[in-house]
Amino acid sequence: MTETTRKLTFQVTARRTDVHGSVARCKDAELLLDTDLAGRMDAFNPAELLLAALSACIIKGIERVTPILKFQLRGVEVHMQGVRQNVPPKMESIDYEIVVDSDESEQRLALLHENVRKFGTVFNTLGSGTRLSGVLRRAP
Incomplete structure (x- = not known):
């Protein structure tokens, strides 16, 4: 397979932690997600x-x-x-x-x-x- 035909794939898993938020994970990283309907200041929506x-x-x-x-x-x-x-x-x-x-x-x-x-x-x-x-x- 040549460099131009090789395709990269990406995987992320997100899980609801509670009514106020969720967390996304990939590789060794973790990111807090704002999934609260009221919003939250300590995470990205x-x-x-x-x-x-x-x-x-x-x-x-x-x-x-x-x-x-x-x-x-x-x-x-x-x-x-x-x-x-x-x-x-x-x-x-x-x-x-x-x-x-x-x-x-x-x-x-x-x-x-x-x-x-x-x-x-x-x-x-x-x-x-x-x-x-x-x-x-x-x-x-």
Whole structure:
């Protein structure tokens, strides 16, 4: 099987702990989930998890391409805002801002953003069914 035809699989198990929450597990990691109808401040709700997954995808994509592009950076921060439509319930749009602490040129920043948009698994999955837009800018 070639690299282009090999498929990765992912597994997560989630379990309700009580009326206030649940826990998700994969590998050696555990994540508290906000599944309480009243909400809770110490856990991510499903929409926030979606935005966190997209943020992680963006950062992981940057980590993957920086050595290939020989791109130098000191840090990355991602800000997300999702808008939920009520009927039918779905994430209507997601806006993001990627802030990169780097001395690279504007052209190289644009190349980094292009790679994030082109090669992110979660990015491409969400982008096919949700209005997904954002910017990559240099940290002040």
